[in-house]
Structure formats: structure tokens, C-alpha cells
Amino acid sequence: MNTLRFTLTPAALAAALLVATTASSTAFAQQAEPKADENIATVVVTASADASAQGLPAAYAGGQVARGGRLGLLGNVDIMDTPFNSTNYTHALIQDQQARSVGDVVQNDPSVRVARGFGNYQELYMIRGFAVGSDDTAYNGLYGLLPRQFVATELMERVEVLRGAHSFINGAAPAGGSIGGSINILPKRAPNQELSEVTVGVETGGQGYGAIDLGRRFGEEGRAGVRVNVAHRNGDTAVDREERELSVYSIGVDYRGRGYRLSADVGAQDHQLTNARPSVDLAAELPMIAAPDSRHNFAQPWTVSNERHTFGTVRAEIDLGENAVAWAAAGLRNGQEFNILAGIDVNAVNGDATMSRFDNIRKDQVRTGEVGVRGELRTGAVKHTLSASASGFHSKSRNAFGMSDFAGFASNLYTPRDVAPPPPDAWPSGGDMNNPLVTGKSILSSLAIADTMSFMDDKVLVNVGLRHQRIKDYGYRNDTGLERDGYEESENTPFAAIVYKLRKDVSVYANYSEGLQRGPEASGVGIVNSGTKFAPYVSRQREAGVKYDSGRYGLTAAVFTTSQPSAYVENNVFGVYGEQRNRGVELSVFGTPVRGLKVLGGLTLLDAEQRITEGGKNQGKDAIGVPQTQLNIGADWDVPGVDGLSVNARTVYTSKQYADGANLQKLPSWTRLDLGATYNTRFMDRDLTLRARVDNVTDKNYWASAGGYPGAGYLVLAAPRSVVVSATVGF
Template sequence: MQRDSTDNFRPQVSILSTTTAIPAPPDARGNWYPGTTLVQKDTTVASNIEFDLTDWLTVYAGLGYRDGSNDQVFPSSSPAVNALGNFTVRNSYYDSYTRTTSGMAGTRLRFDTGPVRHAINVGFTGFQQEAGNAYIQSAGSVATNIYRPSRLPAITAARTDPTKASETTLTSVAVADTMSFLDDRLLLTLGVRDQQVTLKSYSTATGAMTSKYDASATTPLAGLVVKPLENLSLYANYAEGLSRGTIVGAGYANTGAVLAPFKSKQYEAGVKVDWGTVTTTAAVFQISKPNSIRTASNDLAYDGEQRNRGLELSAYGEILPGLRAMASATFLKPELTRTAVAAEQGNDAAGVPDKTFSGSLDWTTPWVPELSLNGRVIHTSGSYLTAANTLRFDGWTRVDVGARYSADIGGKPVTLRANVENLFDKNYWLTTGTYVTVGAPRTVVLSATVDF
């Protein structure tokens, strides 16, 4: 069981899609919504079991339940923030709950057919969730500014308990066989999955069902790993999946609605090389999914497809005795296809950066072997405000530093850590498109870990 209570948390704010310029990010220590509150409660119970019936047959099962709720004062911007940082804020109670039950069961079977080793997995998964909310808005709104925020308007309507807004049921049965050839130098996985998604939406005012979606799909999966050398692996995989539609959150005219289920596709191929003390990887991929937009009537809806094609590069390991490094880079093309607006065809999806870089070092000092110093640099390129691709957020770079000290204290292994995130206290937007928030300011994090 867990309970968290936060005062003056900062939800995202919406930037006007027709703005003439993106406003500069405000001081990250401020809050354009002063007076917000959030109370999160969570109770989770989970268990699983696995049993080897023989040396070639294993059965397993698991069951979990989660009861969670959020009670929050959750403002929204309407109209949204303009180029000068001005907007209108309306306050609301946005309380919600979810009750989720999930389970799985299956068996793993291992056997040989001549020179081929088989590892077959047959599995069932199930998921059932009831979600509800109560969205009570203030009668009026007030003019405000992200740099000089006004007090939130009072909510005069009575706060009510959340009522059921949706029911989701997901079931999946999958069979996969991983075949091993040539002493595990060639691994081939083939499988198939049958999925069923049922979504029901309910009016939180009357309890009546407002919509229902039933969708099913039988989808393939395939994977190949080739090891031509002991330290070299080449791989490729393909998978399809059926996902439930997005449950629309606060800030939209269709808050609480459940969008239709959708099928996603993923392709990936890559190479991994173990050089001894350093490992490098490179991968290309493509992931397709529906593109979400805010309509003229302020609804969240799908419009065409977002096709992400990219390249990921990474390297990690010990480059010198006592000096460890990790570096990664991602290059992405988040292209829009089959859009309703012809001019947006081929544009980048809103809020998706096309380049991200990360590099870190961890050094064990020779004069105090128990002490390690570390640093990290993260860079994210800019991204577009809307699918029209007329305005673009600036990219940002963040520097973190830290230290770690490990020793035995009182006969117990103890690790002390001190980290400074955003060392240079840079202000920058974190964005998913028109919805934005500000990255955390310079933050000092202290922690201690003790093994008993």
C-alpha cells in the first residue's frame, strides 16, 4: 500500500497551436498553476508460481490486482498560452480511479529434433480494468501568464466521487518456438498471437454506456539471431500487436472517452559486438502507430499514422582501468502518413525530437578506491509544435554530476550517493507537442543504501 501527497505540483500547460512564436520557458522553480494538489493512493497485490514438472517441461502462472486513485486539483488552459505567455486558466477537481486485475499462465517445452533444439512457449495473458473519474470545473476562468501566474479560480461546485467511465478487457494467446542451430550460432524464433480487445465507455453522469469497441487480430512474430563469430551477433525481428485505444485525459472536450483499438507494427535489425572491455551496438527500426491530434473542437482524436524510422547507436564498457563510459545516439524520422490534411503528409509528428544523445563517465579514484565520481551529458534536439511544422521548440542540453562512496560501516555494506542534476540550472521545455512542461531546475539528490 502506498500514499503520496504533493502540493503545488505542475501539470502540463497547452500552447496555442496558432501562436506566432513559442514563448521562452519560465523559471523552473515557479508554477504557472499555484495551489494545485495531488493525492495518490495505490494498493497492489501480486503473486506468481513456476514449477518444473520435468527437466524439459515447465509450467507457470501469475495473478495481480491493483486499486489506485488520484485526487487532484487540476487546472487547464483554455484559451491556451500565446507568444507572450498569456492564457486563461480554468480550475477543476479531476479525481479518478482504476481497478485492474491481470493474470498469465503458460508452459515452456524443450526438446530436440535431430540437430535442432526447440524451446516452445505457450502462454495466455488477461487484463481487465475499470476506470472512473469525476471532472468538476470552476464556474469561471481568470486571465494569467506563465511568468506572472494568477491565483486559481475557486471551484464552487461540490466535489463528487468518481464514477465508472470505461471498462477494458484484453486477452492474448501466443505460441512461439525458438529453434537453435549449429551450437546456438543460429537462433530462429517464429510465433503467432491471437488478441482480443473490448472497450466500453460510460457516461459518468448517467452511467449509461456511450460506446463499445470489439477488435481482434491474429498477428505474427519472427526473430533471427546469427553469431558468425564468438563476439559478433546479428539480429532482426518483426512483430505486430493490437493495443487498446487511448483513454482521453483532462483538458479535452471528450475527456474520459476511449479511442478505438489499433494495430501497431515494428521492424528492427541490428548488430552487437563484444570487443572485450567495451560493447557496441547498432540498430535500425521502424514503428508504426496512429497519430494523435487535438481537433478544432478540442477533442483528442486519431489522424493518419505516425511512422517512426530510426537508427540507434550505443557503446559501453571500461575504456581505461577504473574508467567506465556509456554513450548512445538516436536519429529518428517521425513521419506522418495518410493524414487528413494533405499539406501535413510527410511532415514530422508534433513533439517528437529527431536526435537524442547521451554520454556518461564513471571514474573510481585511485587515491580513494571506495570513491567514484561520475558525470553525464544529455542532449535532445528540437521538435515541432504541431503537425503543420511551422514552429519548432529549441533543443536542450543538460549536465549532471555525482559521486558514490562504498564502504563497510558497522560490518554492513553501505553506499552513499550525491548527485546534482541540471548542474547549470538551464530552463527548457519538455514537450509532447502543444502540451508542455518545464524541465526540473538544478536538483541535489542524496541517498544511502545499506545491505542487511
């Protein structure tokens, strides 16, 4: 009976939310329509985030999402002209929710759930049921520049989520993700008005936070701008014994010339975890076990995870005439990671487990860039927007690792035992931790062309395009540096879409798109073909949707189906054996349906099926780690009679999911409630903003996700109730 209740509730709630929102436009029509002397609140375009004449798309009513976002070589496109389902989260939302990372921001998205990388603490984003790693997150349109495992919000102005396979738009992601969608981070730029803000805060566990955000414009008409951000977090988290230290620095500069625009960014992030709680591997023969207390920590006290990254980008755009523009961009990143880890393998329903030590060091060097041109012309009654671009990406990784005895040491998930750190034994192919050799190189290059044709006074938009992508991927031995395997493959990824504006406020669209995915690399404990690289493969997507824009609130609906070759482990051999098909329905709502009330949320229904499996034994069963129902309902309310005070609430529901391909290990559904408040006032003639937030208000214990890495069903325990308060002062 309980299962039935939780299964039906999300759909009912989502339907009620969407119906109520639509009804509010009629029931409150007199209140919703602006008076002659009253304007709907919007955000004025004050700076360009990408050195473009288009500038930063304006925020939608309510300020939580933007009216448009970046579509690769097509540039910034309004949501009603976009032949995809996308959401672009603003800096205002990031601030008011006191989000720490990309993962915190996309918790607002009903099509996204946050998981974790394989054997580490990397944020992993499941978009439409497909994994997108944080190292496949783009920065101002370029892949591979941001820190690999965790991206702090101090580096971002906006978070753009584009759903669906779209290798034509951005090219193949270097780490093999972006089949279900992609995430693009927009950097900060100096606004036209002087910006000087200092923020201090504290959260559960005693972790302190401090940040400085400065922005200035200089010279004639304020053409030159500088934006500086510095932030530091340090202390215990809400998880017992877990510690986190984060330092972030970034400088963004831009210049708005006559007929050209320039921008550049330099950033650094140092992220250190001590005693961080690991993921949980559950023996295949066991049923699903109960989640421990969410504050509980089963990490060994000597475990650490440290990463340091520095990066820089430059971008330029020049006008070639009234309706044509050319651009160029380039970026570099150097990264270093060092880990002493101890995973936990549970082998009994009472929580008995074994743990073993795994050390590794990784160094990355990334170079990336693109050039392009875009222009307009007419052929009779048809307006063409023609785009062409070329991109390149080069990465080199150095890796070495050491492991303790495979037998490990005994522990228990519910009553863990601390032990002295066992020595990491020399491993035959682990390499030298003091001098890691090059173990991988990836070289990606592509050429793309596109034509957006406009008919009937822009009521019909037809998009066609093609990207030719070449991928070179090489692997080398950890111990000798000799080439182990590799490949060079190329593929053409076409794109076709249509947008039809039934009315000024209603658009329908359909698209066919493909995702080119770099082949996976076999890895994991006990894998006999560890290190083997697999050739890239193509995923195919079909999608259709409708969008409604009232000016105050928006509604979207989409249906889609995507098929992808799938990789998993059979008899300790990693391989690309089968096919997975994800299809589903997405509903979303955003904006201000009633004065003083902002809404943001939606519903995603997913059917992720293993269509082809080895020997057919799991054929027709659900894919690992993909819930059937994902529901988000968020609201922000301006409290009447208290000027400057608003309160907000968000409910996140995720239905059951499986941790194994046989669908025998089922994670129960879970619902999380988050509450917050923001108060804007003046204090000693200064702007003061006070914020408070409580995540997981009811302090529920649950398994938040299963897997993410192909064929693996490791479990991640949910974060406990966490309270964070902060104060921001403007000078």
C-alpha cells in the same frame, strides 16, 4: 550558426565515444585482458526475481546493466540471443544515481525521453518517439499492477527497457502504449547474504528522505526469503513552493523448492503533490515562447494531486521434467486518485494566460494473470524451444469531475497571479465526486505460441510465433452509469526473427513484429466527442541490428521503421485520422572498456513523419514531440589512490522538436549535465556509502518536452538544478 553547431555536435560526440571505446580494447589490450589469477568482476546470481529456475540474469561488467532480461513468454534471454534491442538497468545504477522513479532511470537511455501525461503529472516515456505511459509499465511481466502516475524506485530491483513493437511478446498494453517499446520492473528478492541497510538523505528545497531495506533467508539451504522495503520522502522540491510527500511499502517473499519455485509481492504507494507546476498549453497562433526560469512556479497554491495504490502478485513455476517448465502468475491492484488542477493556457507572447479549475476523482480495480509452459525437444539437428501462454486482464475505472467556468481567470506565465479557488461548477456529465460511477471497463485476453529453433550449434536462432488477442473496451456515462459506447475486437499478431552469431562476440539479428494498440479515448477541454472510444489498431515494425560483446564492454547498433495509425484533434473533434511513421538508427555502448572506467550511453537518430493527415495539410511534417537527435553519454570513474571513491558524469542532449503538427512551434534543442560521486568505506565497523549528485549542473532553463498525448503539444518546463546527498549504513 548556433543551430548548426548543436546539430552536428551530438553525432560527432557519439561517433567519438564509440570509436574511442572500440579503440580502447586494442590500445589497452594488455591492461584489459585478465591475468590468469584475475576474474572479471561479475554479480553472482543470488536470488530469483520471478520464481524461475533461470534466476536473475547476471550483471554485465561494470554492474550498470544486466547480461539479459525478460522476453515475455520466452523467459529470460541473453542479450546476444535477443532479436530486439534492449537494455536492463540494475539496482546498482539506481542506487548510485539516487534515482527516485522510473523516469530518472530511463534518463540514461538514448532511445527514451521523459514527458508527461495529458492534464496531469503522470510520467510518460517516449520510446523511439512513441508514448508509453507509466500505467503501461509491467511488474514482473504483468501489466496494470503498478501505480499509474509515478513509480518509486524502492519497488524495483531492475528496470528492463525493450525497444520496438512487440505485442506478441507481452500482449497488448492495457492503456494503449508499447508501440515504441515497453518497460518491465523486476521486484526485489532476499539475497543469499543478510541485507540490512538504512538510508537517509536530503535534497534541494529541504526535502528529506529515509529508507529501510531488509532481506533474510530462512530454513534448509536458505530456501525461504523475505525482503522488506520502507521509504518516505517529504518536503519542498527545487521548484519554488512545490511540495512532495511519498510513502512506499513493499514485502517480497520467495521459496525455492525442489522442482518448484514460488514468489509473492505486496506493495503500497502514497504520493501527494501540492502546488505542483503544471504543463503549459500554447495557443495555436503563437510562435514558441521563451522558457521561464526553471525554479519558477506558476501553479495555483490550492492545487493538489494525490494518489494511493495497493497491489499484490503471486507467481509459481514447476518443473515438468529435465527440459520443461510450467508457470502461473496473478495480480491485483486497487488505486485511487484525487486532483484539484489548474492548467495554464498562454495566449500572448508576453506570457498572458488564462487558468481554470478542474477537479477529478478516479478509482481503479485491476485483475491480471497468465499461465504458460515452455520446453525443449529435438528434431534431427534442430533444437526447438516451444512456448505457449494464455493471459487475461480486467480493469474497471470509476471517474467523476467538476470544472470551473470555461472563461477561467487571468494569469501570466512569467508573473503568475494567485487567486482564490473558484468553485467547481456542476458539469452536465461530470458525475458525482462523492460517488463516482463506473465509466470504463477493459477486458483483454490472449493465447500465444512460439518456437525458437536453434541451428548449427546455436549459431543460428530462428524465432516464430503468433498471439491471438481479444480486446473488449466499454465506456459509460459519468452521470448515469449507462453504457455510452464500446467494442469487442480480436487480432492476430505474428512475430518472426533471426539471430546469427557471426562469431562468439558478434551477433546480427532482424525481426518483424506488430504492435496491437487499444484504441484511444477522446478527451480534453472543448472536445465535442469526449469519451468516445476508438477501436484498436495495429502497428507494424521492421528492425535489424548488430551486437558486439567483448566481455568487458558491449556495442549495439539497430535500424528500424514502425508505422502507426495516428489520432489527433481537428475542429474540436478527436479522431483516428492519419498515419505516423517513425524510423531511425540506434547506437549504444556499455561496460568497462578500461579498468576503473564504466561507460553507458549512445545515440538515437529519429525521423518521425506524419505520412497521412486530414486534408494532407501537415503531410510530410515532423510528428509532435519527437526530436531528431537524442544523445546520452555517461561515465563512472574509480578515482586512483582513493579506495572506494568514484565520480560520475552524464550528458543528455535533445535536438529541436515541434509542439504542433504544422511545425510552426519549435522547441529549441537542449543539453543537460549531471554530476555525482559515491564513496564506500567503513565507519564504526559498519559499511557506509556516501552519495552526492547534482542534476542540471548549469541550471539551464528549457522546455524539456512537448506533448505525449495524441495530437496535443503541451509543454513541460525542465527541472532546475537539484542537489541530493545521502548516506547508507549496512548493519
